[in-house]
Amino acid sequence: xxxxxxxxxxxxxxxxxxxxxxxxxxxxxxxxxxxxxxxxxxxxxxxxxxxxxxxxxxxxxxxxxxxxxxxxxxxxxxxxxxxxxxxxxxxxxxxxxxxxxxxxxxxxxxxxxxxxxxxxxxxxxxxxxxxx
Numbered sequence: 001x002x003x004x005x006x007x008x009x010x011x012x013x014x015x016x017x018x019x020x021x022x023x024x025x026x027x028x029x030x031x032x033x034x035x036x037x038x039x040x041x042x043x044x045x046x047x048x049x050x051x052x053x054x055x056x057x058x059x060x061x062x063x064x065x066x067x068x069x070x071x072x073x074x075x076x077x078x079x080x081x082x083x084x085x086x087x088x089x090x091x092x093x094x095x096x097x098x099x100x101x102x103x104x105x106x107x108x109x110x111x112x113x114x115x116x117x118x119x120x121x122x123x124x125x126x127x128x129x130x131x132x
Contacts, residue, residue, distance in 0.1 A: 010057060010058070013050060013058065014059075014061070014076070016060060016122050017071035018072070019064065019072060020119070020120070021047050023120075024120065025049055027118050028118070032080070034051040035051065035054055036050075037051060037059055038061075046063065049062045049063060050062075053080070072121050073121035073122065075122075076122050078124045079113075079126075080126045082127070083128065083131065085103055085127075086103070092116060098116060099115070099116040100116070102114070112127070
């Protein structure tokens with residue numbers, strides 16, 4: 001079997017459908033500390049909003065779902081990296097963010113991690129990595 005090359009260069013944006021863009025934006029910026037990169041109108045009454053950690057290439061878009069589609073209570077599969085999981089967990093707990101009560105420590109090769117939920121119940125997880 002031969003190896004084929006791909007023309008995909010990077011993951012640019014992941015999307016989390018949200019019912020309340022303003023509430024989601026406040027959470028991701030004020031509670032998680034991401035920066036707002038884009039906030040523009042599109043498609044009539046919709047907004048396209050993107051947030052990301054400072055310096056990150058990949059962004060998270062917070063936008064309404066397509067007509068007829070539901071949003072909220074989704075497992076996004078989005079992993080946020082940190083070099084100090086203890087500090088991030090403690091900070092988010094203090095802020096009242098819906099986070100797991102404890103950091104999961106399964107042992108090598110699985111890094112320490114915990115899950116959090118945004119105001120609409122969408123889950124993300126924070127993973128400790130040696131370098132960000």
